[in-house]
Amino acid sequence: MKILCVCGLGQGSSLILRMSVEDILKAKGIYADIDNTDASSASFERCDYIITSGEIAESISNPKAKVIIVSNYFNKASIEKEISEIFEE
Amino acid sequence: MHLNYQMDTVLEASMNSYMPIGVYEVMQCLDISKSAAYLLIQDCEIWLKENKIEFISSDLRRELNLADQASRDKLRESLSGMKPADYDFSVKERRIYIILMLLRRKNVRTNEIIERFHVSRNTCILDFAGVNKLLQPFNAGFSSGNFGYTLRGNEYDVYRLCLWAVSEILYELYPNNYEMAISLFDFPKEMVENIYRTLLGTMNQFKILCNREAGYIFSMTFTLVKIRISLKGLFPIENIPHYEEMNRYSYRIRRMLIHLGIVEEVLRDFCPGSGKGFLEDSQKVEAAECLSRMLIYVCAETGNDLIAIHVNEEDLKRYAVQIIQQYECYAGIVFEDREELKNTVALSMKCVLLRKKYGFFIFNPLIKEIRKHYSHIIHITNKALEGIHYIEKPVSEVESIRFSVNFLGWMYKSKRVTFQTPHILVMCAGNAGTGILMQGQIEKLVPEAKIRTVSLLQEYSKFTEHIDFIVSTIPVEIKDIPVVVVNVFLTEYDKYRIRKIIENKSVRDLDLKRFIQDFIIMAKDFITSEEVPLLRHRVEEYFKINKAKIIYETEGKPMLKDLISERRIQIVDFAEDWRAAIRLAAKPLEEDQSIEPSYTEAMIHTVETLGPYIVLAPGIALPHARPEAGVCVMSMALMKVKEKVYFSEDKYANLFFVLASIDGSSHLDALRELSMIFSDEAALDKFMKAETTNELYRLIQ
Numbered sequence: 001m002k003i004l005c006v007c008g009l010g011q012g013s014s015l016i017l018r019m020s021v022e023d024i025l026k027a028k029g030i031y032a033d034i035d036n037t038d039a040s041s042a043s044f045e046r047c048d049y050i051i052t053s054g055e056i057a058e059s060i061s062n063p064k065a066k067v068i069i070v071s072n073y074f075n076k077a078s079i080e081k082e083i084s085e086i087f088e089e
Numbered sequence: 090m091h092l093n094y095q096m097d098t099v100l101e102a103s104m105n106s107y108m109p110i111g112v113y114e115v116m117q118c119l120d121i122s123k124s125a126a127y128l129l130i131q132d133c134e135i136w137l138k139e140n141k142i143e144f145i146s147s148d149l150r151r152e153l154n155l156a157d158q159a160s161r162d163k164l165r166e167s168l169s170g171m172k173p174a175d176y177d178f179s180v181k182e183r184r185i186y187i188i189l190m191l192l193r194r195k196n197v198r199t200n201e202i203i204e205r206f207h208v209s210r211n212t213c214i215l216d217f218a219g220v221n222k223l224l225q226p227f228n229a230g231f232s233s234g235n236f237g238y239t240l241r242g243n244e245y246d247v248y249r250l251c252l253w254a255v256s257e258i259l260y261e262l263y264p265n266n267y268e269m270a271i272s273l274f275d276f277p278k279e280m281v282e283n284i285y286r287t288l289l290g291t292m293n294q295f296k297i298l299c300n301r302e303a304g305y306i307f308s309m310t311f312t313l314v315k316i317r318i319s320l321k322g323l324f325p326i327e328n329i330p331h332y333e334e335m336n337r338y339s340y341r342i343r344r345m346l347i348h349l350g351i352v353e354e355v356l357r358d359f360c361p362g363s364g365k366g367f368l369e370d371s372q373k374v375e376a377a378e379c380l381s382r383m384l385i386y387v388c389a390e391t392g393n394d395l396i397a398i399h400v401n402e403e404d405l406k407r408y409a410v411q412i413i414q415q416y417e418c419y420a421g422i423v424f425e426d427r428e429e430l431k432n433t434v435a436l437s438m439k440c441v442l443l444r445k446k447y448g449f450f451i452f453n454p455l456i457k458e459i460r461k462h463y464s465h466i467i468h469i470t471n472k473a474l475e476g477i478h479y480i481e482k483p484v485s486e487v488e489s490i491r492f493s494v495n496f497l498g499w500m501y502k503s504k505r506v507t508f509q510t511p512h513i514l515v516m517c518a519g520n521a522g523t524g525i526l527m528q529g530q531i532e533k534l535v536p537e538a539k540i541r542t543v544s545l546l547q548e549y550s551k552f553t554e555h556i557d558f559i560v561s562t563i564p565v566e567i568k569d570i571p572v573v574v575v576n577v578f579l580t581e582y583d584k585y586r587i588r589k590i591i592e593n594k595s596v597r598d599l600d601l602k603r604f605i606q607d608f609i610i611m612a613k614d615f616i617t618s619e620e621v622p623l624l625r626h627r628v629e630e631y632f633k634i635n636k637a638k639i640i641y642e643t644e645g646k647p648m649l650k651d652l653i654s655e656r657r658i659q660i661v662d663f664a665e666d667w668r669a670a671i672r673l674a675a676k677p678l679e680e681d682q683s684i685e686p687s688y689t690e691a692m693i694h695t696v697e698t699l700g701p702y703i704v705l706a707p708g709i710a711l712p713h714a715r716p717e718a719g720v721c722v723m724s725m726a727l728m729k730v731k732e733k734v735y736f737s738e739d740k741y742a743n744l745f746f747v748l749a750s751i752d753g754s755s756h757l758d759a760l761r762e763l764s765m766i767f768s769d770e771a772a773l774d775k776f777m778k779a780e781t782t783n784e785l786y787r788l789i790q
Contacts (some may be wrong), residue, residue: 019761055700
């Protein structure tokens with residue numbers, strides 16, 4: 001399973017998001033390939049999920065991936081809720 | 090469809106690999122454009138179909154994928170039996186073929202060339218001009234007459250030409266598939282195999298070491314020599330250069346060749362005019378002499394006592410020591426196992442001298458690779474060879490490259506010093522032109538580097554090669570590999586950063602070695618000469634234990650507190666709007682010249698274009714922009730605004746963490762810290778409660 005964390009530039013906020021997601025998945029014992037990048041590359045990456053914020057989500061058009069919007073990059077509890085459908089896989 | 094060199098390369102790669110060969114692999118391997126690679130794979134598929142070899146084709150992407158082991162075997166068979174008629178020769182291949190024709194026959198007519206290769210008369214004339222150039226180092230050429238072109242030259246030189254032509258074929262053109270080379274260039278397969286087997290079979294007995302390439306080169310050259318002898322007869326032994334000197338030590342080889350019947354084989358169809366049915370001893374000796382020379386030079390790479398007493402061993406060792414010392418001096422290193430190194434350098438010298446003296450050329454595949462990746466080693470080797478009187482004239486480039494192999498090997502052996510060529514990956518957004526532009530600049534900047542280019546992030550996953558660092562126009566992050574984000578046209582600052590990374594990876598070792606050297610020299614003033622090696626050993630041991638800290642230590646990534654100094658923290662009551670807030674927060678960084686005003690504007694611009702995505706959580710914003718927008722020094726700043734600053738209806742921030750990073754990864758640890766601090770929900774409250782900058786500063790320790 002491949003997950004992409006996306007922000008505007010690919011080096012700041014997406015990284016923070018990625019760390020949060022990594023921690024969450026690790027705690028749940030779920031293995032996934034997690035990466036982070038910027039919005040322009042995100043549309044071309046082959047992945048299963050794209051996690052990002054609301055504004056960015058609009059500019060991404062990736063035919064195969066599911067886009068999940070999170071509201072707080074730091075708050076693990078809320079992220080966990082938002083990405084819960086990943087756990088069901 | 091005809092096969093050609095490029096198709097063959099791709100097919101062989103496919104044959105030897107169990108993964109499909111895709112467009113990017115082909116591009117890299119043959120250094121061609123994407124569309125050319127695409128078409129090439131298509132051609133290969135057509136060829137495979139015509140030859141009824143099964144492959145799997147994919148709808149999604151163009152790649153070559155042989156079906157199973159049976160298809161691989163079938164492919165190997167087809168390639169091994171490749172006939173000239175089914176092949177499209179490249180210019181170089183054609184010219185070598187013409188040389189072989191000139192060697193094998195009395196006359197060669199242009200019509201034959203035109204028919205065989207389907208080229209125009211003009212091309213044919215150009216080919217002959219090219220061939221003439223190739224023949225020059227052998228003092229050979231051709232003359233034209235009523236029956237066509239005839240090879241001209243001293244017969245001994247012609248033998249050398251044979252050896253060269255075969256090594257070109259086997260090393261340069263078809264290093265992986267000798268059978269195809271043999272078939273394509275019309276060598277008699279049975280004969281070559283027989284001689285090769287015979288040679289191998291008796292190696293032990295005569296204490297000769299000969300690797301596979303050498304064996305094949307000799308066997309194939311042999312067939313050409315045989316034809317020459319039947320065309321031209323043997324020439325008097327006195328005409329063989331330096332015959333008297335060589336006589337003594339090539340005796341053993343001659344004996345072997347005669348004993349093996351190889352010489353008989355050569356002279357079999359040759360009947361001297363007197364009509365005698367048997368071969369005279371002198372004739373055998375003559376043939377054996379030439380062949381033994383060839384065998385010697387072909388095997389010279391392995392160099393055991395094949396090349397014997399002819400050269401003064403003691404002298405060689407002395408000069409070897411001198412060369413090694415000069416090398417160490419220029420490179421600033423000290424070699425281990427000097428005794429062994431001395432022996433191999435002496436041996437190399439022997440080979441070099443002999444080859445120079447008798448004028449045999451052999452091409453060596455290592456040469457291309459070394460020239461490409463280790464030109465700095467060659468440079469140092471050349472300097473080390475200067476002033477060595479034993480080598481009278483300057484050594485040719487090829488020979489000095491061979492020499493440098495010794496040093497290269499030794500440096501890898503000694504784990505303390507690794508003089509590796511930096512492997513740089515250039516990444517750009519999708520325009521291949523950008524990649525080429527960047528590659529050119531980086532080649533100029535770091536001439537010793539090996540550079541690869543990719544566009545679009547996902548191509549990176551195709552790389553199995555080792556990468557030291559990445560130079561990219563798009564901010565990316567790759568695990569464990571530093572990324573330097575630069576402009577397409579490298580600014581001075583970009584170049585500075587690139588060089589910094591390279592220096593970080595190698596200079597430490599040099600410094601250490603130089604230090605030890607200097608230290609020992611100083612110590613010599615205070616201790617006796619017997620004690621010097623002991624002291625040196627002790628010092629080296631000491632650094633070995635602490636080595637982990639010294640060598641290849643990339644600077645530790647800065648923590649939050651390193652980046653946000655107290656001077657960079659502010660508390661204000663309110664800000665007019667988010668733009669003013671960002672400008673205010675960034676001010677300390679502008680003031681200490683960590684960033685330029687253009688960066689502040691870039692941060693604002695990012696929000697304007699992408700939206701307030703920098704608000705990572707309610708109340709916390711991380712304004713940032715791309716490094717090349719104006720970051721001078723990696724830094725961060727913090728500003729707390731007591732009243733909420735709104736970016737949009739529902740997005741607001743009180744804390745502004747300004748981030749100025751210089752590449753894709755150095756700020757990682759600091760960001761991780763930030764993430765950990767704020768994963769605790771109470772953190773925001775704590776920050777909001779802080780009244781002074783000092784309190785805030787303590788919160789981020």
